[in-house]
Amino acid sequence: MSEKNSSVLPTQSKQTTVPIDWSYAEAPESISHVTFNKxxxxxxxxxxxxxxxxxxxxxxxxxxxxxxxxxxxxxxxxxxxxxxxxxxxxxxxxxxxxxxxxxxxxxxxxxxxxxxxxxxxxxxxxxxxxxxxxxxxxxxxxxxxxxxxxxxxxxxxxxxxxxxxxxxxxxxxxxxxxxxxxxxxxxxxxxxxxxxxxxxxxxxxxxxxxxxxxxxxxxxxxxxxxxxxxxxxxxxxxxxxxxxxxxxxxxxxxxxxxxxxxxxxxxxxxxxxxxxxGGKGAFILFDDAALNEAVEGIVNAIFFNQGHVCCAGSRLLVQEGVAEKVIDLLKKRMQHLIVGDPLDKNTDIGAINSKEQLETIQRYVKTGIQEGATCFECSSSLPTSGYYFPPTILTGVSQSSSVVQEEIFGPVLTIQTFRTTDEAIEKANNTPYGLANGIWTDKGSKIFYVGSKLKSGVVWSNTYNKFDPTSPFGGYKESxxxxxxxxxxxxxxxxxxxxxxxx
Amino acid sequence: MANEQTNHPTSQATTMNSIPKTYKNYINGEFPRTESGRYYSVEALDGKHIANVGLSSKKDVRNAVQAARKAQATWAQKTAYNRGQIMYRIAEILSGRREQFINEMILLGYSQEAAELEINACIELIVYFAGWTDKIDQVFGSVNPVASDHFNFSRHEPVGVVGIISPETPSLLGMLGLLLPNMVAGNSQVIIASKQFPLPTCTFAEVLATSDVPAGTVNIITGLKSELIPPISQHMDVDVLVGDVSLDTEFRVLCEVESASNMKRVYFWESFISLDELNSSPNETISTCVHSLKDPYHILHVQEVKTTWHPISE
Amino acid sequence: MIDRIPIDAVGVQERVARLCTRSIKKESKLQALDLALRMMDLTTLEGSDSEGKVRQLCNKALHPYTELPNIPSVAAVCVYPNRVALAKSILKDSSISIASVATAFPSGMSSLQIKLDDVNYAVSEGADEIDMVISRGAFLSGEYARVYDEIAQIKEACGTAHLKVILETGELGSLENVRMASDLAMKAGADFIKTSTGKITPAATMPVVLVMLQAIRDFHVATGKKIGMKPAGGIRSSKQAIQYLVMVKETLGNDWLDPSLFRFGASSLANDVLMQWVKEKTGRYQSLNYFSND
CATH class of the missing domain: 3.40.605.10 (Aldehyde Dehydrogenase; Chain A, domain 1)
Known part of the structure; x- marks a missing residue:
């Protein structure tokens, strides 16, 4: 027992415990009831x-x-x-x-x-x-x-x-x-x-x-x-x-x-x-937001459907004061994302839709790194056959980076910081696209202020990538x-x- | 306007008690001459010279769009109540200058009756649209009952900067039929005035200038469609093009093709009445036209629907 | 003294729902069942708890299912202070700890002195772990310092016994209060934080537990100290227990998948875990008729 663990209960000494490395066994969805023609x-x-x-x-x-x-x-x-x-x-x-x-x-x-x-x-x-x-x-x-x-x-x-x-x-x-x-x-x-x-x-x-x-x-x-x-x-x-x-x-x-x-x-x-x-949605995260939920929101915003989502929140704009903490939480969360067989019930990120799309994503990330970005990938192992790409975040990017400007259509998030509300709005709107944006803050009046200034057909506040038949969806500008x-x-x-x- | 320099060619219409006016563009709340220095002669039906009007160039388009972009947020951020009042104020000022417009229309070939009916219709239409500013979202907005713990609502927002291609006639009503829904929408605009009958539109700029409409919200330029439609339809900072269905197919197709450059919204609706029709059956044609223009769905054309989600929790 | 951290309950619920989609099968299920049993605080906290009842509970703790000799025993039994000595006498040669509720359980509505006496009594009777309740009334009226001081003094009174602090989350009114109470308890010296007494509905819920686990994670990042977690009340099925383990794994990591850092406070859960265990081994769905009902 280490010094740090001094608070653990006496069972540690009374009962022999084997450190457990618990992982999820395969849980494939049955395909026996599904038929289709050749x-x-x-x-x-x-x-x-x-x-x-x-x-x-x-x-x-x-x-x-x-x-x-x-x-x-x-x-x-x-x-x-x-x-x-x-x-x-x-x-x-x-x-x-x-x-x-x-x-x-x-x-x-x-x-x-x-x-x-x-x-x-x-x-x-x-x-x-x-x-x-x-x-x-x-x-x-x-x-x-x-x-x-x-x-x-x-x-x-x-x-x-x-x-x-x-x-x-x-x-x-x-x-x-x-x-x-x-x-x-x-x-x-x-x-x-x-x-x-x-x-x-x-x-x-x-x-x-x-x-x-x-x-x-x-x-x-x-x-x-x-x-x-x-x-x-x-x-x-x-x-x-x-x-x-x-x-x-x-x-x-x-x-x-x-x-x-x-x-x-x-x-x-x-x-x-x-x-x-297309789209290049911004996910604006203010320092007063519910950060744990926001991190989950980021996961939904960019890693949903392998990032093949036109309204994906592919640009994280995070207020400087919480940037380090958010990135740390996000990295921790990403370690629990499972990339793998689309038919496994525990898979979070499935296969990239086609070889061409996989190559496009790979090319963008390479360009991003060449342009000075720092890349972090989730640690999940990838299947050896098929088209897969790990959830990835790129830090150290700027507004002019091609990975910030162009739609990647993959599980790749760029992260930029901002200082003031108006700076965040300006960065979010600084794109030819205008499909969707997200706002995360605990302050109601700020949601309406920022929401009214964002040029996009959908504004998700304190949530992201929600769809409903009663809810209109569509873009401003080139979206x-x-x-x-x-x-x-x-x-x-x-x-x-x-x-x-x-x- | 009265103490303005008059260095235009002396008009034959000059008399002792009436000084002819120089018709200029209206950009950012000011009355600049066209940057091109060129002009064309507006003539009465009998060929008599009435006025010289600027042949604007693509640089005038650029300046007007710049002014419109700058002004758009100012106009849109006014409360709906305030925008309604400002628009109502336009009707008040126009009403007070009714005779001036009637005279200009008659100079251009209108019958007295047609001119009077048209200006009456214009005032009526402005008042009609002024009343929509604070109602459009109440009628067409929605709270959407999504199947999750979220509050979800859709409201209408301006698209941005609009290029308006006025029909030739009716000289003022046709332009207003395109302009007013855009003002209600919260857009700012660049209007290409009627080529043949530009005077009422140019004079309307004076009404705007004295009606509390923020500078740059409405900009008016005169000239040839063939010179002005290409730059405005190609302009990457113009979000919408609206025109009248009577526009030459060639120009209409140009608008549609060029709109692809930045996915401009392009809408054409009916506001055209020929001068012959205006003069032969003014009552019928104008009331039909007003009926068709009094359509709040025109406002929806030039707005974006924005849908906002928020969780509902303790 | 303690920051109020914004929490969006809908977002928490969505995260919980997603965690619940994890499908735990085959060997990972067996592993989880084994773990759940080893993490169990077998509990009886009734006014009617007789010597016989406690004896029965202790026997169940020692021999959960006689058909399977190598089945692990539970982590602890949890009883009222006046039953600690009895439990101790039965379990003294085993690895099973004795936990006792104290501090005017379940309401905590008494003087600090009486609460301290309660703790001293349970410890002197041989309790290894003390499950205290916080003063919810004081917490809700904003007397955070008072709540803090109570915990700190009780921690001192515990001596070598370990302290679990029951927040009684069903009375706290919001997830933000749950988070605040968690932070406060950990700062004041809790070894474990625990959801509920079992006397109030709702008891442990998944959103509440998620928020408490996040508090533990952040406390670990800030101080390096690993605090334990104990959901209690309302956890009756193996499926629920496994969902909690998934939540622990994906919030705190495998380090916390250990009885020293995670416990289930439950009574009927044990038999359901055993039935699932036997089902996994035999392929047959089980009947409660074959499992001792203690």
Missing amino acids: SYGLFINGSFTEYNENQSFESTNPANGECLYRCTEASESDVDAAVKAARTAFEGVWGNYSGTQRSHYLYRIARLLQERAREFAVLESMDGGKPIRESRDIDIPLAAAYFFYYAGWADKLSYAFPGKTPKPLGVCAQIIPWNFPLLMLAWKIAPALACGNTVVLKPAETTSLTALKFCELLQDVGLPDGVVNIVTGAAKTGEYLVQHPDIDKIAFTGSTEVGKVIQRSIAERQLPSTFEL GKGREGGLSGLHAYVKLDNNGGVY
């Missing part, structure tokens, strides 16, 4: 087309880099068929349904998703690499919640737009990213259908599986043919969809770079559009246009009488 066609007009080997691509499981299934890459004529099916369904069926009828289908979708939640969670983790804890507790339940929420709007739309008679837009082209595949699908499809639109949706090429499984669910629901069409493929397929002359609306979630390309390409048609793009979720989310999918304005 290859998929496209979902057009209520049924799957024949898988086309000559026009196909593979999707890998990022946890081991092996091929999981193959998809058909939708050609121009496939996309055309999907848009035609959506048009026919809009004009012949869905557009004429009453709100009550539409709501019944949406409620059933929500219910079936809840019933099959675990299956979808496992598939999401296998396909995208996210830990089962997140797909099980966040992605899939939230996706169901979005359908449930918008189901209830379908027959109440006139109350959403005082003084107006909302009408559907028609055929909506929707393109979603790989970081929250099914959740983003729900964000897009639920409000579109609630408002009476039909949909052609393209999932990201690395994560098509839950969208394709979702089609099975639609068949079980008996959703009329053509109301939802899913075309798989990469950029080319997306281009065919965006360029299609018979679409009435574009909803895109993805990088700012691609968003700008789409905006330019639809300029001549003046199509209604909504964009959810996007329009909102998804809540009442505002309906605006994106209706036209209102008398003014030709669409929002």
Whole structure:
């Protein structure tokens, strides 16, 4: 017994104790109840087309880099068929349904998703690499919640737009990213259908599986043919969809770079559009904050979903007086983060979605170090196969560092300090992005002061990375246009009488 | 204005008891000449010279945007009540100078009736929007019942700096239909005035200058759309472009394409009435136009929704 | 004298919820069950505690489950002062410590002198550990110095016996008060801080324990001293016990996964741990009929 331990109880001497190195045994989620095909066609007009080997691509499981299934890459004529099916369904069926009828289908979708939640969670983790804890507790339940929420709007739309008679837009082209595949699908499809639109949706090429499984669910629901069409493929397929002359609306979630390309390409048609793009959120931590909770907030802000989150709090701005303490607490906390098999229930950080993304993250961290940053990584061991990156913090960075300016889209946090409230606000806003920011302080009036000055669509105060179907989400500046979720989310999918304005 | 230097070319309209005015830009609460030194002649329908108006350049756009950026927070941070009062004050001042605007409109080719109806409509529209400043969040904001222990609310905030491309006619109402929702929103703006009928908009600057509107909140420049739309739509510090649906397709597409550079919000709505229509059926066209412009959803176009979360605990 | 540290209860609850998602299986579960048993303060604190009842409890402490001879014994038994001598006589040759509540337990509503006498009596009867209660009334009315002085004097009276300070968190009203009381107790000389008497609901809750563990961590950083933690009351299932161990590991590290620094104050928990143990070994779900109910 050391001097320091002089306060320990007498059991130490009475009972022989072996120092324990307690670690968690493997706790893999069962995959025995989950089935999927080795290859998929496209979902057009209520049924799957024949898988086309000559026009196909593979999707890998990022946890081991092996091929999981193959998809058909939708050609121009496939996309055309999907848009035609959506048009026919809009004009012949869905557009004429009453709100009550539409709501019944949406409620059933929500219910079936809840019933099959675990299956979808496992598939999401296998396909995208996210830990089962997140797909099980966040992605899939939230996706169901979005359908449930918008189901209830379908027959109440006139109350959403005082003084107006909302009408559907028609055929909506929707393109979603790989970081929250099914959740983003729900964000897009639920409000579109609630408002009476039909949909052609393209999932990201690395994560098509839950969208394709979702089609099975639609068949079980008996959703009329053509109301939802899913075309798989990469950029080319997306281009065919965006360029299609018979679409009435574009909803895109993805990088700012691609968003700008789409905006330019639809300029001549003046199509209604909504964009959810990149971000570089600041996490402003004042010295009077609840520091333990704030440290947990930082973990949620940047290490959630491997940092593949557009609204991630990727820049920690911490007030000088507590910087040392916060960094120390954060490092301690990071030692308990487990990087590993996405399907293990104890995994905190799963696999990076693709080899390309892993290389991007590695490149950024290398650049950061070259620019003078000090790097600290969590000590968890990494699996030997597959694409993994440890949670990382970079200190000694400055506002001009590329790791501070650019979106890394990985589990990498930069840490800067500030002295005054206004300095923090200025640093937080000093970016072309404006999706989300966090404020941590125990002082209520400061929250409203700082919150009102932050240029971002979401302000998380004393919390971070929270999502809810009733809560609008979307960006200022180059982080996007329009909102998804809540009442505002309906605006994106209706036209209102008398003014030709669409929002 | 009366004791201002008048070194513009002598106008034929000069008479003993009426001194013609030099029409200048309005930037940061001041009336500078265009940096370019160029001008164009505004003529009546019969070809008679009325006034020389500045042919502004991209540097004027730059200066105006700079002024707007500087002023934006000042305008936005005023209380909603205060912004409403200032906007109401604009209506009061405009009302007092009613005759001046009617005369200018008639010079440009308006019938007496059309001119009177339009200025009445302008006053009505300003009062209408002045009343929205402290109501927009009450009608369109929300407290969102999230499924966790958090208080969550969404409110509307200004987007920032707006480029406003005025329709040619109605000469004042068309511009106001685009401007007023932006003022309610808390934005600051750079207005490109009507090319053919700029005088009422230029004179409106004098109303603004005497109405407690903070300098730089509204900036007005005159000139050619072909010279002014490119720099304003390409400007990286402009957040929104608004215009009227009558704008030439070429310019409208330019706005849409260039908006991608910094993801500007681009909105076009209807405020156009041709001079012929104004003169032939002033009552009907103006009341239809006012009805269409009295739409609070235009305010929502030029605002951002900000959603704030906070935990609820002991 | 003690800083008020801001705490956000929703954030604490979220951290707890996340800790509870840890899935402890196979060998790590056996390890945890073994640990939980070794960390147990088998407790009886009833007005009806007779000699027979205490004798029974001590026997259970010595032989938790006769079917498995190598099963570890518990850390301590916890009894009222007037039962200490009896417990001592039964357990004197074992590794099991005798803990006694004192200081006008459970309310603490008496004079300091009576509290000190209570402690002296328990120590003289042979108690190895003293579980005292703080004066919550004084704490809530801001008399922090009084609470501090009481603890310090009782610590002195303990002599070589170790002092566990019961905060009775169910009466403190907020997590911020829990944190403040923890800091105050540690500063005044507590060897352990303990949540509850078991007489007030809520007793130990996971958010409260997390806040106390964080206080212990910060105290260790500041002073180098390792203070122990004892949640007591309301912990009935092995699952709960394992969740607490996860919390200890991820807040304080493996160093604290030792009976010298972490205890469970419980009575019915022992049998549930034993049943889970046997289930892990045999693969069969167990019945309480096969475990002695002491």
